[in-house]
Amino acid sequence: xxxxxxxxxxxxxxxxxxxxxxxxxxxxxxxxxxxxxxxxxxxxxxxxxxxxxxxxxxxxxxxxxxxxxxxxxxxxxxxxxxxxxxxxxxxxxxxxxxxxxxx
Amino acid sequence: xxxxxxxxxxxxxxxxxxxxxxxxxxxxxxxxxxxxxxxxxxxxxxxxxxxxxxxxxxxxxxxxxxxxxxxxxxxxxxxxxxxxxxxxxxxxxxxxxxxxxxxxxxxxxxxxxxxxxxxxxxxxxxxxxxxxxxxxxxxxxxxxxxxxxxxxxxxxxxxxxxxxxxxxxxxxxxxxxxxxxxxxxxxxxxxxxxxxxxxxxxxxxxxxxxxxxxxxxxxxxxxxxxxxxxxxxxxxxxxxxxxxxxxxxxxxxxxxxxxxxxxxxxxxxxxxxxxxxxxxxxxxxxxxxxxxxxxxxxxxxxxxxxxxxxxxxxxxxxxxxxxxxxxxxxxxxxxxxxxxxxxxxxxxxxxxxxxxxxxxxxxxxxxxxxxxxxxxxxxxxxxxxxxxxxxxxxxxxxxxxxxxxxxxxxxxxxxxxxxxxxxxxxxxxxxxxxxxxxxxxxxxxxxxxxxxxxxxxxxxxxxxxxxxxxxxxxxxxxxxxxxxxxxxxxxxxxxxxxxxxxxxxxxxxxxxxxxxxxxxxxxxxxxxxxxxxxxxxxxxxxxxxxxxxxxxxxxxxxxxxxxxxxxxxxxxxxxxxxxxxxxxxxxxxxxxxxxxxxxxxxxxxxxxxxxxxxxxxxxxxxxxxxxxxxxxxxxxxxxxxxxxxxxxxxxxxxxxxxxxxxxxxxxxxxxxxxxxxxxxxxxxxxxxxxxxxxxxxxxxxxxxxxxxxxxxxxxxxxxxxxxxxxxxxxxxxxxxxxxxxxxxxxxxxxxxxxxxxxxxxxxxxxxxxxxxxxxxxxxxxxxxxxxxxxxxxxxxxxxxxxxxxxxxxxxxxxxxxxxxxxxxxxxxxxxxxxxxxxxxxxxxxxxxxxxxxxxxxxxxxxxxxxxxxxxxxxxxxxxxx
Numbered sequence: 001x002x003x004x005x006x007x008x009x010x011x012x013x014x015x016x017x018x019x020x021x022x023x024x025x026x027x028x029x030x031x032x033x034x035x036x037x038x039x040x041x042x043x044x045x046x047x048x049x050x051x052x053x054x055x056x057x058x059x060x061x062x063x064x065x066x067x068x069x070x071x072x073x074x075x076x077x078x079x080x081x082x083x084x085x086x087x088x089x090x091x092x093x094x095x096x097x098x099x100x101x102x103x
Numbered sequence: 104x105x106x107x108x109x110x111x112x113x114x115x116x117x118x119x120x121x122x123x124x125x126x127x128x129x130x131x132x133x134x135x136x137x138x139x140x141x142x143x144x145x146x147x148x149x150x151x152x153x154x155x156x157x158x159x160x161x162x163x164x165x166x167x168x169x170x171x172x173x174x175x176x177x178x179x180x181x182x183x184x185x186x187x188x189x190x191x192x193x194x195x196x197x198x199x200x201x202x203x204x205x206x207x208x209x210x211x212x213x214x215x216x217x218x219x220x221x222x223x224x225x226x227x228x229x230x231x232x233x234x235x236x237x238x239x240x241x242x243x244x245x246x247x248x249x250x251x252x253x254x255x256x257x258x259x260x261x262x263x264x265x266x267x268x269x270x271x272x273x274x275x276x277x278x279x280x281x282x283x284x285x286x287x288x289x290x291x292x293x294x295x296x297x298x299x300x301x302x303x304x305x306x307x308x309x310x311x312x313x314x315x316x317x318x319x320x321x322x323x324x325x326x327x328x329x330x331x332x333x334x335x336x337x338x339x340x341x342x343x344x345x346x347x348x349x350x351x352x353x354x355x356x357x358x359x360x361x362x363x364x365x366x367x368x369x370x371x372x373x374x375x376x377x378x379x380x381x382x383x384x385x386x387x388x389x390x391x392x393x394x395x396x397x398x399x400x401x402x403x404x405x406x407x408x409x410x411x412x413x414x415x416x417x418x419x420x421x422x423x424x425x426x427x428x429x430x431x432x433x434x435x436x437x438x439x440x441x442x443x444x445x446x447x448x449x450x451x452x453x454x455x456x457x458x459x460x461x462x463x464x465x466x467x468x469x470x471x472x473x474x475x476x477x478x479x480x481x482x483x484x485x486x487x488x489x490x491x492x493x494x495x496x497x498x499x500x501x502x503x504x505x506x507x508x509x510x511x512x513x514x515x516x517x518x519x520x521x522x523x524x525x526x527x528x529x530x531x532x533x534x535x536x537x538x539x540x541x542x543x544x545x546x547x548x549x550x551x552x553x554x555x556x557x558x559x560x561x562x563x564x565x566x567x568x569x570x571x572x573x574x575x576x577x578x579x580x581x582x583x584x585x586x587x588x589x590x591x592x593x594x595x596x597x598x599x600x601x602x603x604x605x606x607x608x609x610x611x612x613x614x615x616x617x618x619x620x621x622x623x624x625x626x627x628x629x630x631x632x633x634x635x636x637x638x639x640x641x642x643x644x645x646x647x648x649x650x651x652x653x654x655x656x657x658x659x660x661x662x663x664x665x666x667x668x669x670x671x672x673x674x675x676x677x678x679x680x681x682x683x684x685x686x687x688x689x690x691x692x693x694x695x696x697x698x699x700x701x702x703x704x705x706x707x708x709x710x711x712x713x714x715x716x717x718x719x720x721x722x723x724x725x726x727x728x729x730x731x732x733x734x735x736x737x738x739x740x741x742x743x744x745x746x747x748x749x750x751x752x753x754x755x756x757x758x759x760x761x762x763x764x765x766x767x768x769x770x771x772x773x774x775x776x777x778x779x780x781x782x783x784x785x786x787x788x789x790x791x792x793x794x795x796x797x798x799x800x801x802x803x804x805x806x807x808x809x810x811x812x813x814x815x816x817x818x819x820x821x822x823x824x825x826x827x828x829x830x831x832x833x834x835x836x837x838x839x840x841x842x843x844x845x846x847x848x849x850x851x852x853x854x855x856x857x858x859x860x861x862x863x864x865x866x867x868x869x870x871x872x873x874x875x876x877x878x879x880x881x882x883x884x885x886x887x888x889x890x891x892x893x894x895x896x897x898x899x900x901x902x903x904x905x906x907x908x909x910x911x912x913x914x915x916x917x918x919x920x921x922x923x924x925x926x927x928x929x930x931x932x933x934x935x936x937x938x939x940x941x942x943x944x945x946x947x948x949x950x951x952x953x954x955x956x957x958x959x960x961x962x963x964x965x966x967x968x969x970x971x972x973x974x975x976x977x978x979x980x981x982x983x984x
Binding site: 024025026029035036037038039040041044045048067068069070071 | 125128129131132133135136137140141143144145146147148150151152155159
């Protein structure tokens, strides 16, 4: 999508969280402190705007851990660009939350 | 856990089926981490998915009704540029129609919707009148004593002012000759009550209205200041000669101010302290207003802020018995009316406005029909475009919108041009019509409304019918494009136009003819006849001075080389000629025969030469001789109507007793002998139907007389010569009226004259419009049918027969319209019978004449394009196919 409407703060939070490595809805909730009723609809809208794509966890991994597989989200190229633009506009966005420790 | 799953499953019903399974899976997984507190977020998420799905389904977004309107405008302008004659035709027609209607509306606007100029808070003003009924009905004249009772008795009104209108002889000095000017004698509070502010100087102070001639002063109008005193800024140091008295000018009223009657043309104001400039006692001597019998007044006051008009009315009602008792003869029914100055009656006003605008609206209707016809013809030719656009997916609304945009642009163009025409015709119309034209915001609004309304009227019909046809006939495009589509509608429009046109023409012709009958006053060669009114009373001449003045005037005028005959009368003749029959108080009896007074006899004082001047032939006896009026008259000349009433036959030598003079004043009775009988021409209403007696010398003081002159030559030169004579005799004396017989006739029927003239002019305009419209339609028809005509000619049809066919086909609807319009004209004639003054309600000759004129014009209008059709080259046409 060439042009996207100005991002809401929620969307910005979500994009930034995804950028920092938080991939699942629940993780994003935890790190942003926003309620689930805000996070998930925002994810849907961002996906419709093609700023975000989603995929499913590898079946194998989930089965190994004995739980249903999770849906994880990723920034698209446009999403990354949008986020960079937003960072330029809002200097503090980059320091919203720390990078996820890769464990 | 099971509960969470159940809830999630229920919520998943909201999610569109395609995404449901995945949604459920994701939330099941997420709730493993977040637990039940996740659940409240699931519901908005489900709704968000649903909304997204719905949006995607509804694509592409629906364009609004006015999407890409600028395209339509640009396209319309481009096509107008390409087909200029079409645009010029439509805009020209509409400009005439809208211009005429706007002109009429500006007249209505000036007379009905404008607040009185320079008056503060008009709605607080109340008018007090004495009358024989509580609200409407006759009003009584007011004496000064009445005014004092009213002023002191009605406390709900702040301050009551009184005004009396009169004509003054005003001499500004310099190169301007003295003129009779309308003026008001007012109480000193007059300007304060109305809330007017002076342009220069000040208005009256109470002391200027206190003692008679204590501090004489005059206020002049802005118009008078500019016109006769050259806008002199030192005007306050000057004096103005009013009825022979030099009065210091103390102030100039604001521009446009003329009291509570708009455009009454008041030029000067003086206070009641100077009322003996105008008021006269029974013997004709100057008198103060407070001692005079009741006179015409305008009593106006401003309601106190705390008071209501009902309180004022109640107080006034309490005064009525006292006022009735003050009257000499004791009036039984006397009411004091306290009414708002301006009574707004929207319904009545609207009806009046519509009545005034009816005829212009018919012209506008014709212009609309014209435009509709041209638009229809053009739209038919463009049917190919419509089909292509429909095929490419245009909605019918889009086509209708295109046509509406085009008609709106044309209408706006027409309105703009109409407004220009209106400005241009303004001064001309103001001179012809009694009334003023006011072009202001109201008028601009009206023009805009008229443009939009006409655009809808002439644009919507063609738009609907063309697009309907385009939609329904889409499959057989070829036939539709060339077929005689819309010809029925077009014929109907041509018919309507012809009907409206003939209605106007015939009505105008009937009016004009009626006026010619009415104008017949028996005056031969009215353009060689002058009536000059002079009133030396304004300068307070006594009887001796007055007689000497008029003798001198008559002698000098008779010496003018162009003058064939001249005579003086006591002012009744010019009145008779202007339709105002007046006779001074007096009676005529024939002592020798019947006895009692002969009622309704008109007594007129004349000098020798009167019958020659008026062109009234004597049938018996002699006319007056010069000098016969030196002393009391001893001879009279009568008409046949008087002979029939008084003597029956043998009138010469019989005795007629004249009694004249006002009650309580100078009264004279004299026995005279009939020396001549005159015979007025047939049909002359006043001199033939009413008994008339003419006597050769004034019986009483006659300060106001008319000089009647029959001359040979240029009326302007004779008037100028007479003006010079009057000026050399008394430079202060104004001439009240100087008019030819022709002018008098026009003046007598000024309203009818204006109406007839207007209807006729509009009828001619309508005729031109209709002819232009028919020309346009036939031209288009010929263009459309070019192929058909080419085939006809190829098959052996002669040019003449093609010509005949085209003219015949275009004239048929005109003929039908003629019949309908004539019927309409007859109906109109019956409806306005009251204005036609009893002359036969229907005039077949007028209607036939109008029909003939219309037919000839229309045949000519259709002949031009028909000739083009006859010259079609079949080879050319068939080759291009």
